[in-house]
Amino acid sequence: MAAAAHDAGHQTSLGVDNRKLLMWIFLASECLFFGTLISTYLIFKGQSLVGPFPGDILDIPLTSTSTFVLLMSSVTMVLAVYGAQHGRLGLMRGMLVATILLGTTFLGFQVYEFRHFGHVGLNLGTNQFGATFFLMTGFHGVHVGVGVLYLTSLLLGSMRRSGLGKERALWVDTAGLYWHFVDVVWIVIFTIVYLIPE
Amino acid sequence: MSHEASAGHGHEEHPPTTIRQYVLIGIILAVITALELVVSYYPPGSLEIPLLLGLSAVKFGIVAALFMHLKFEHKIMTRMFLIGIVLAASLMIAIFALFTHDDTDNRVLPDREAITTEAGGH
Numbered sequence: 001m002a003a004a005a006h007d008a009g010h011q012t013s014l015g016v017d018n019r020k021l022l023m024w025i026f027l028a029s030e031c032l033f034f035g036t037l038i039s040t041y042l043i044f045k046g047q048s049l050v051g052p053f054p055g056d057i058l059d060i061p062l063t064s065t066s067t068f069v070l071l072m073s074s075v076t077m078v079l080a081v082y083g084a085q086h087g088r089l090g091l092m093r094g095m096l097v098a099t100i101l102l103g104t105t106f107l108g109f110q111v112y113e114f115r116h117f118g119h120v121g122l123n124l125g126t127n128q129f130g131a132t133f134f135l136m137t138g139f140h141g142v143h144v145g146v147g148v149l150y151l152t153s154l155l156l157g158s159m160r161r162s163g164l165g166k167e168r169a170l171w172v173d174t175a176g177l178y179w180h181f182v183d184v185v186w187i188v189i190f191t192i193v194y195l196i197p198e
Numbered sequence: 199m200s201h202e203a204s205a206g207h208g209h210e211e212h213p214p215t216t217i218r219q220y221v222l223i224g225i226i227l228a229v230i231t232a233l234e235l236v237v238s239y240y241p242p243g244s245l246e247i248p249l250l251l252g253l254s255a256v257k258f259g260i261v262a263a264l265f266m267h268l269k270f271e272h273k274i275m276t277r278m279f280l281i282g283i284v285l286a287a288s289l290m291i292a293i294f295a296l297f298t299h300d301d302t303d304n305r306v307l308p309d310r311e312a313i314t315t316e317a318g319g320h
Contacts, residue, residue, distance in 0.1 A: 016272045024275045028282025035286030039293040064235055068228060075224035078265045082220065085212045173267075180266045184258050191254040195238040196247055 023174045027181045034185050037136040038192060044128035052122045054129055059113070060194055066109035067190050070144075073102035074183040077151075081176040084169035089158065092172060096155045099179065103148045110141045133193065140189060143182045150175050213270040223264055230257050 014021065076098040083092030114134070117123070122130045154175055215223075234253050237246060263269040268276050 014272070014274055016274060021274065021278070024278045028278050028285075031279075031282035031286040032289055035290050036293070039290040042290075043294065043297045060235070060238065064231070067231060071227050071231060072224060074227075074261060074265055075220060078220050079217060082212075082215075082217060177266055180261050183265075184261050187254055187257045187261070191234065191250050195234055195250050197241070 017170060019170065020174055020177070023177050027177065030181065030185075034136075034140075034188075037132075037139060038188065041132040041136050042192065044132050048127035048129045050127050052117075052120055052126070052129075054133075054193070055197075057117060057120055057122060058194055059116075062109065062113065063190065063194050066106050066113075067186065069102050069109070070106045070183055070186050073099050073106065074180055076102060077176050077179045081169070081173050084172035093155060093158055096151055096158070096172075100148055100151050100155065103144055103151070103179075107141060107144055107148070110137065110144075114138075136189060137193070140182070140185055143185070147175075147179050147182050150178060213267045215264065220265075223260060227257055227260060230260075 076095045080092050080095035080099060083089065083095055117130075122133075124131055124134050154172060157171075230253050234250055237249050237253070242249065262279070268279065
C-alpha cells in the first residue's frame with residue numbers, strides 16, 4: 001500500500017504530478033542556459049583572426065551521422081516510455097538499452113571529433129571559434145553523458161525485483177523528457193554550427 | 199489511497215500514439231534532416247538560412263509536441279516550457295544588443311587575406 005501510494009505521487013493544486021512539473025521547470029531553465037551558450041557562439045561567429053576556421057575542419061557527413069544517431073535515440077526513448085506506460089516491461093528495457101547504446105555512440109562521435117580538432121590545432125584557447133564551440137558542444141555532451149547515466153540507473157532499477165513497473169512509468173516518462181530535450185538542443189546546435197555557413 | 203492514486207495519474211492518460219506512428223515520426227525527422235543537408239550542400243541563395251532555421255524549428259516542434267507529448271499534456275507544462283523558450287529568446291536578443299549595438303566597426307567579417315599577407319610581410 002505504501003509503495004503504491006508513493007508511486008501515485010503527491011496531490012497538487014494544479015492536478016499535475018509535481019515530479020513531471022519539476023522536470024519541465026528544469027528544462028525551461030536549461031533553455032536559458034543553452035540560449036546563452038548559443039548566443040555567445042553566434043556573437044563570435046566569423047570573428048576568429050587565426051585558424052583553424054570552421055569551414056576548414058567541420059566534418060558535416062560525420063556530424064550528420066551522429067545527429068541521425070541522436071534522433072534515432074529519441075525514437076527508442078519514446079518507445080521505452082510507451083513500453084513503460086503500457087506495462088510492456090520487455091519493450092521498455094530493450095528500448096532503454098538501445099537508447100543508452102545510441103547515446104554512447106553519439107558521445108563516441110563527439111570524442112572523436114574533439115580529438116581530431118585537437119590534432120589539427122584547435123582547442124579552447126586557439127581562437128573565438130574554438131572557445132565557443134568547445135564550450136557549447138562540450139556542455140551538450142555532458143548533458144548526453146548525464147542522460148546515459150540517468151537511463152542506466154532506470155534500467156538497473158527495473159531489473160530489481162521491486163524496481164520499475166507499470167505504476168512507475170512516470171519515472172521513465174520524466175527521463176524521456178530530459179532525453180528529448182537534449183535531442184532538441186542538438187537539433188538547434190547542428191543547424192547553427194554545422195549547416196549555416198560562416 | 200484511491201484519491202492519492204487518482205491525483206497522481208490525473209493527467210497520466212497515455213498519449214494515443216502507436217508504435218507504428220512513433221516510428222513514422224522518426225522517419226519524418228530523418229527525412230527533414232536529409233533535406234537540411236541538401237539545402238546546406240546546394241544552397242538556394244538567400245533562402246538558405248531561413249530554410250535551415252525553418253526546418254530546424256519544424257523538427258524541434260515535432261519532438262516537443264509528439265515525443266515529449268506536449269500536445270497531450272496539461273497546458274501548464276506547455277506554458278512552463280514556452281516561458282523558458284521566450285526568456286531564452288529575450289536573453290539572446292539582449293546579449294546580441296549588448297555586444298553589437300555600438301560596435302559597427304567590428305561587426306564585419308575580418309579580411310583574413312589581408313591579415314595573412316600582413317603577417318607574411320613581417
